[in-house]
Amino acid sequence: MAELVLCEPTELYNILNQVSKLSRLAEPNYLCLLDVRNKREYDESHVITARRVKQKGSEYLIPESVDLECVKYCVVYDSNTSSLEVFFEEKDDEKSDKDRQVPVLGTAIEYARVLSRFTRHPVYILRGGYECFSALYHFFRTQKIIWMPQELDAFQPYPVEITPGKIYLGNFSQACNPKIQKDLKIKAHVNVSMEAGPFFIGDSDKLLHIQVEDTLDANITPFFRHLCHFIDVHLELDSVILVFSKLGISRSCAALLAYLMHQNGQTLKKSWIYLKRCKNNMRPNRGFVKQLQLWEKTVIGDIVTDILDPLF
Structure with missing residues (x-):
């Protein structure tokens, strides 16, 4: 059976x-997001791209046209499961206290256990x-x-979240999008590119x-110290910060690596692994990587x- 793993809201985001x-949502084997709440709750509102899990009697059905062995992320959610631990419910009868303790699983865990029989990959809850x-x-x-496939192709991703509710990483287009700024409550910007743009004047x-x-x-x-000071000050002011560059892959990632090293007093390698988990396609150019190595000192x-480690 595959492992069951808790997925933080930031991870799913x-x-x-x-x-x-x-958008990677357009890839058929990238994400299978499954909603195990009842039909009324699902129809009222659900997470984008989520499928509702159907039942036949008391048996949960595996979604059609999904090859679980090939899916990179299989994520299940119910209303509010927050732990993988089994909890116990009192059964109202005349049995002993021990016998009256009935183990109960959250709906998401129950269904994840079913899915785990069909894949070697972790099932996320x-x-x-x-x-x-x-x-x-x-x-x-x-x-x-x-x-539809063309709708997923056209899906406009948001900046990724580096520090929950505090620091985001994105590209120039996202930084100029008023809806994204409003939705994420962005108050401060770090623009690591040559472009200025009218959005930021004044x-x-x-x-x-x-x-x-x-x-x-x-x-x-030469910008690292000022960068770290700017972000520290705005975090103290409780501002939400977006760090971005033209494509959001090289310059802005180098800047955030420098900040993560400063913020946590940690190595380049540890910061790199963390940022890579947040943004799969991050790739600072080799010149920036060498400068980050010196910043580590x-x-x-x-x-x-x-x-020279293959990680880089």
Whole structure:
């Protein structure tokens, strides 16, 4: 049987917002998101692209046209399951106290156990269920049931979440999108690109513009201290921050790696692994990676990370 794993709301949010050339939701074997609430609750509102799990009597059915062995992420949610632990319910009869304790599983766990028999990959259970996720990301609620391939191709991802509710990583287009700014409550921006754009004019107190080219010989190191100070100040002000570059793959990722190393006093390798989990296609150019290795010495007093490691 496959392993059952709790999935944090932030993880599902980031899974939904990954891109290659297009949204990864367009890939047939990328995500299978399953809603095990009742039909009334599902019809009222569910997470985008979620399918409702159907039952035949008391038996849960496996969704049709899904090859669970090939699916990268299989995520199940109910209303509010928050733990993988079994809890016990008192049975109202005359048996002893021990015999009256009846083990009860959350609906999501129960169904995940069924799915685990059909795959070797982990089956993820959304912590807090729909109630928690929809409270955090209300803009991902929908009543839409059927998604055509062209609709998934055209799906516009949001910036990924690096620090829950505090720091996001995105591209220039997302930074200029008023709806995204409103939905994520963005208050401060770090623009790591040459482009300025009319959207940010007159916002100097809440904008740090790091003008650097995405080339192997571009020098980003002189900006690291100012970058870290800017983000620290705005976190203290309880501002939500978006760090972005033109494509959101190289320059903005290098900037956030520098900040994560500073914030947590940790190595480049540890910061890289964390950021890679948040954004699958992040790829700072080799010149930036070498500068981040030197920044590691500034942060922790020594160069520990080997950038020749296949990880990089």
